[in-house]
Amino acid sequence: MSIGTLAATMETYSETIQTEELDLAQERELVQRCQKGDVDAMGTLIIRYQHWVYNIAYGILGHHQDAQDVAQDAFLSVWENIGKFEFRSRFSTWLYRIVKNKCFNQIDQHQRRKTDPMEIDDSQPWVPLDTATPEDAALRSEEKDIVHRALSKLKDDYREILVLRELRELPYEEISEILGCTLGRVKSRLHEARKALKKELERVEW
Amino acid sequence: MLAAFQQNSNRIKGFVHPAPPIKDMVMAKIHEELQSDVSAYLDNELAPDRQARVEAHLDSCNECSDMLTAFQENRARIKGLEHPAPLSIQTAVMAQIREQAAKTTVEEPSRTLRFPDLGRWIPDVGRWFLRPVTAGATGFLTLVLILGALYFYPTAPQYEETLDFYFGIHTEQLTDTPFDESLSSIPQDDALESDGDANLFLDLYLENVGN
Numbered sequence: 001m002s003i004g005t006l007a008a009t010m011e012t013y014s015e016t017i018q019t020e021e022l023d024l025a026q027e028r029e030l031v032q033r034c035q036k037g038d039v040d041a042m043g044t045l046i047i048r049y050q051h052w053v054y055n056i057a058y059g060i061l062g063h064h065q066d067a068q069d070v071a072q073d074a075f076l077s078v079w080e081n082i083g084k085f086e087f088r089s090r091f092s093t094w095l096y097r098i099v100k101n102k103c104f105n106q107i108d109q110h111q112r113r114k115t116d117p118m119e120i121d122d123s124q125p126w127v128p129l130d131t132a133t134p135e136d137a138a139l140r141s142e143e144k145d146i147v148h149r150a151l152s153k154l155k156d157d158y159r160e161i162l163v164l165r166e167l168r169e170l171p172y173e174e175i176s177e178i179l180g181c182t183l184g185r186v187k188s189r190l191h192e193a194r195k196a197l198k199k200e201l202e203r204v205e206w
Numbered sequence: 207m208l209a210a211f212q213q214n215s216n217r218i219k220g221f222v223h224p225a226p227p228i229k230d231m232v233m234a235k236i237h238e239e240l241q242s243d244v245s246a247y248l249d250n251e252l253a254p255d256r257q258a259r260v261e262a263h264l265d266s267c268n269e270c271s272d273m274l275t276a277f278q279e280n281r282a283r284i285k286g287l288e289h290p291a292p293l294s295i296q297t298a299v300m301a302q303i304r305e306q307a308a309k310t311t312v313e314e315p316s317r318t319l320r321f322p323d324l325g326r327w328i329p330d331v332g333r334w335f336l337r338p339v340t341a342g343a344t345g346f347l348t349l350v351l352i353l354g355a356l357y358f359y360p361t362a363p364q365y366e367e368t369l370d371f372y373f374g375i376h377t378e379q380l381t382d383t384p385f386d387e388s389l390s391s392i393p394q395d396d397a398l399e400s401d402g403d404a405n406l407f408l409d410l411y412l413e414n415v416g417n
C-alpha cells in the first residue's frame with residue numbers, strides 16, 4: 001500500500017480546497033450573521049478557513065492530531081466569542097491570532113506533561129517526532145520529514161513567523177497584527193528565522 | 207637648527223604607517239547592512255530605492271546572493287508541507303455548534319433579542335454570562351435561587367409571631383403615649399389586616415400583659 005492510499009484510508013480530506021480570500025464585504029456579512037446566531041454562516045466560515053487554520057497549526061505543532069484538535073478548538077472559540085469581534089481588524093487576522101494562541105497553549109501543555117522536571121530542556125523546543133502517529137508518518141514524505149524536523153528545532157517564535165509568511169504567505173502588516181509587534185520587528189524576526197532554518201536544514205541534511 | 211627640523215620631520219614621518227583596509231571595512235559594513243534586508247527583498251517589502259540598492263549589492267556579493275537562493279528554496283520546502291485539512295474538523299465543530307444552538311433555542315427562545323453590541327458595554331464577567339454555553343447555566347441558577355428564596359421565605363406562622371410581637375409593643379406604647387403622632391406611622395395598620403386577627407391579638411395581649 002502506498003503512502004498516499006494509506007493516508008486516504010485513514011482520514012477523509014476536503015477534496016476541493018477553498019482557500020481564495022473572501023472579500024471584506026462577504027467576510028463582514030458572514031461574521032455579522034454569526035453574531036446573530038446563524039449556524040449556517042459559521043459553517044461557511046469554517047469551510048473557507050479550515051484549510052489555513054489546520055495548516056498553520058500543523059506547521060507550528062508538527063503533529064496531525066494536535067493540529068486537528070487546535071483547529072476545532074479555535075473554531076469553537078470563534079463561535080463562542082464572535083460577539084466580541086468588533087471589526088477592528090480582518091476576521092482572518094483575529095482567527096489566526098486565536099489559532100496561534102491555542103497552538104502555544106498546546107505546546108505549554110506538552111511541556112508541562114513531561115513528568116520529570118529535570119528532563120525539561122528549555123534550549124530544545126518541543127520536538128513532535130517522538131509522538132508522531134502512523135498517520136503523521138503517512139502524511140510525511142522523507143522530504144517533508146526533514147523540513148518538519150528542522151522546523152521543530154527552531155524557537156517557537158521563528159517557527160510561527162515562518163509558517164505565517166512562507167506557508168500562509170501573509171503580508172508583513174497582517175503578521176504584525178497577528179503577533180502584536182511592529183513591522184520592523186516582523187522584518188528582523190523573519191530574517192533571523194530564515195537564517196536559523198537555513199542553518200538547521202544544513203545540519204539535518206548532513 | 208636645520209638638523210633639529212630634519213630630526214622632527216623624520217619623527218613625524220615615523221608616525222605614518224600603512225592605512226587600514228578602509229575600503230574593505232566600509233564594504234563589509236555595507237554588506238552586513240544590506241544583508242539584513244535580503245529577507246525583506248525576497249518578500250518585496252522594501253521601499254523601491256532600497257529594493258534597488260539590495261538588488262545591486264546582490265549582483266556583486268556571492269554571500270548575499272547565496273543566502274537569497276537558500277531562502278527561496280526553503281520557502282518552497284515549507285510551502286510543500288501544506289496539505290488538505292481533514293473533513294472531520296468541519297463535521298466535529300458543526301455538530302457541537304448545532305447541539306449548543308439547539309440547547310440555546312430551547313432555554314432561550316428569543317436569542318435574536320440579544321444585542322451583539324451589548325458586549326461592548328459590559329465588563330468581561332458580565333459577557334461571560336451572555337455566552338451561549340453559560341447563558342443556560344445562568345438561567346438555571348437564577349431559577350434555583352428564586353425557588354430557594356421562595357421556599358425559605360418566612361412562612362405564615364412566623365409572620366404571625368412577628369406581628370404578635372409588634373402588636374404587643376405598639377399597644378404598650380400607645381397606651382403609654384396615646385397622642386404621640388410619630389407612632390401612628392408604625393406599621394400596625396398593615397399588621398392588623400382583619401378585625402378577627404386584631405381581636406385575637408388583643409385577647410392574647412390582655413391575657414399575657416393586660417392583667
Ligand SMILES: [Zn+2]
Nearest residue numbers: 237267269270
Ligand atoms: Zn553581501
